[in-house]
Amino acid sequence: SQLHAVSNMPVLSSTILENGLKSIQFSESPPMPTYLMAWFVSDETFDALYSNTTSGITYSVHGRVDLREQGQYAFDVTPSVIAGLESFTGVTYASSGMSLVGQAAIPDFSAGAMENWGLVTYRESYLMYHPAVSSVLDKQHTLLVIAHELAHQWFGDAVTLDWWSYTWLNEGFARYLQYVIPNKLEPSWMIENQFLTDVFQLSMTADLDSHPLTNPNVTTMDESEDMFDVVTYGKGASILRMFSSILGEDSFKGWLNAYLTRVIEKGRVATPDDLFDALPNASLAEKFRPWTELAGHPVINVSRINGTSLSLSQVKEDLTGSRLPSGLQVPIRVFTWNTSSYQSMDFGSQVDLWLGQETLNVPLNTTSSGWYLINVNSTGYYRVLYDEMNWQSLRYAITRGELPPLVRAQLVSDALNLLKTGYLRPQVALDFAGFLTLEKDLHVWKSALMAFKDIRNHLLEWTDARDALDMFVRDAMDTALTIDFTVIETRHYERVLQMYVAKQVCVYQSKHCTA
Ligand SMILES: [Zn+2]
Known part of the structure; x- marks a missing residue:
């Protein structure tokens, strides 16, 4: 009778029985899958650290009583995350019959977090944030994990x-x-910049010999668990970002609203058909759907013909060099250098052309020495293999300050990964990456260092090659970086990057290493 309990739904009644036990009855929930049901039973060392009801929703953070202060950040930020999700999806939280947004920090919780409908459970360190002790990265992680679990209240819970x-x-x-x-x-x-390295690039590097997003070969428990991998999360997120970029954010939000609304109406059980049928037209569905049904991603092979046009074709990227067709329709936006500056361009959601399995030729309006760019805002889920002359031109463009950090970050990732998979000659890739000797932007460095780390892992037995690579990276670091790693950056984003690069400079024994 001394214990407390919370669950997906509010407590309806609580009675002490004759035998001394307590009986708690909860309100009836909407129908939900069994894996989303939750009860949290606790003694006096736990409590609802914070609780408040606004607009018919009760927000609460539960945890160990002596961690009360550390629950404040999660409690403060949660209503804004819920409001953001309601606005993005056009579907309110309460419309499914839910009234609680409970979040509990559980000691010794093996998973990171679990999106139980109305009562999300977290590993203690993921939900709790201590401003005096935790790093900026911990704070960001708490916000991102909360947003992830609360996004599931729509994608997974209201619609399963x-x-x-x-x-x-x-x-x-x-x-x-x-x-x-x-x-x-x-x-x-x-x-968004952090998404590029931490989700998009990480996923593409892993997505060389993996399963398609929609995987028909899942029947057993083990096969189901295997689906929770970097491709499902990272490629899933990255192709949604690509679709959003093609549609524009407003149309993308309209699409999600149409999908959620139709699935909720027909009983809350979703398949990819429901998502693609909710698109505004069938021809888009035809182009989008294969990205979820076919494994891998393309390499776009692009080269200049006679200085007046571009030839574009594609194969699937893999480690075997088999150059198989990707089977995908690839959205391409071409930017060519002329008098207009890339920095002032607003690319909106225009797609210049869809590249299928045939080679396409497109006119090129630039001087013979001008550069061109294919994946203009780094949202296309593919790598670009430029002709060797263009890699040189792009390097000069970077030297002249003509390309922003996000583009530089993706270009260096493509060059180094295509070196690794054998599509680009090492000499060309490393010549291009030579721009790093002048690179000050730590986001571009993070992108390059992630790719170098991956190449290094492939060179474990080739010590000569690895030593040469290390020297290349160390020289560039020593020349380019002027940041003092002993001075802790106070700005959030800059500090997040500083923490990453500070570790890596020691891997390469750079003079900047302070460890
Ligand atoms: Zn999840």
Whole structure:
């Protein structure tokens, strides 16, 4: 009778029985899958650290009583995350019959967090934030994990997938929205830039010999668990970002609203058909759907013909060099250098052409020495293999300050990864990466260092090659970086990057290493 309990729904009544036990009755919930049911039973060392009801929703953070102060940040930020998700989806939290947004910090919780409908459970360190002790990265992580789990209240809970073959319908959306919503709350954190390295590039590097997002070969428990991998989360999120870039954010939001609304009306069980049928036209569905049904991603092979046109074709990127067709329709936007500056361009959501399996030729309006760019805002889920002359021109363009950090970050990632997979000659890739000797931007450095780390892992037995690579990276670091790593950066985004690069400079034994 001394214990407390909370669950997905509010407590209706609580009675002490004759035998001394306590009986607690909860309100009836909407129908939900069993994996989302939760009870949290605790003694006097736990409590609802914070609780408040606004607009018919009761927000609460539960945890150990002596951690009360550390629950404040989660409690403060949660209503804004819920409001952000309601605005993005056009579907209110309460419309499904839910009234609690409970979040509990559980000691010794093995998973990171679990999106139980109305009562999300977290590993203690993921939900709790201590301003005096935790790092900026801890704070950001808390916000992103909360946004991920709360995004599941729509994608996974209000609408649940029909089978684990479609796990990306849960995890791809949650991973994407865990960046989109916080980006609106904390614009100075540059969370979209962080998505590029931490989700998009990480996923493409892993997506060389993996399963398609929609995976028909899932029947057993083990196969279902295997679906919770970097491809399901990262590729799922990255292709949603690509679709959003093609549609524009307003149309993308309209699409999500149409999808959620139709699935809720027909009983809350979702398949990818429901998502693609909710698109405004069938021809878009034809182009989008294969990205979720085919494994891998393309390499776009592009070269200049006689200085007057570009030839574009594509194969699937893999480690075997088999150059198989990707089977995908690839959205291409071409930017060519002329008198207009890239920096002042607003690319909106225009797609210049869709590249299928045939080679396409497009006219090129630039001088013979001018550069061109294909994946203009780094949202296309593919790598670009430029002709060797253009890699040189792009390097000069970077030297002249003509390309912003986000583009530089993706170009260096493409060059180094295509070196690794054998599509680009090492000499060309490393000549291009030579721009790093002048690079000050730590986001570009992070992108390059992630790719170098991956190449290094492939060179474990080739010590000569690895030593040469290390020297290349060390020289560039020593020449380019002027930041003092002993002075702790006070700005959030800059500090996040500083923490990453500070570790890496020691891997390469740079003079900047202070460890
Ligand atoms: Zn999740």
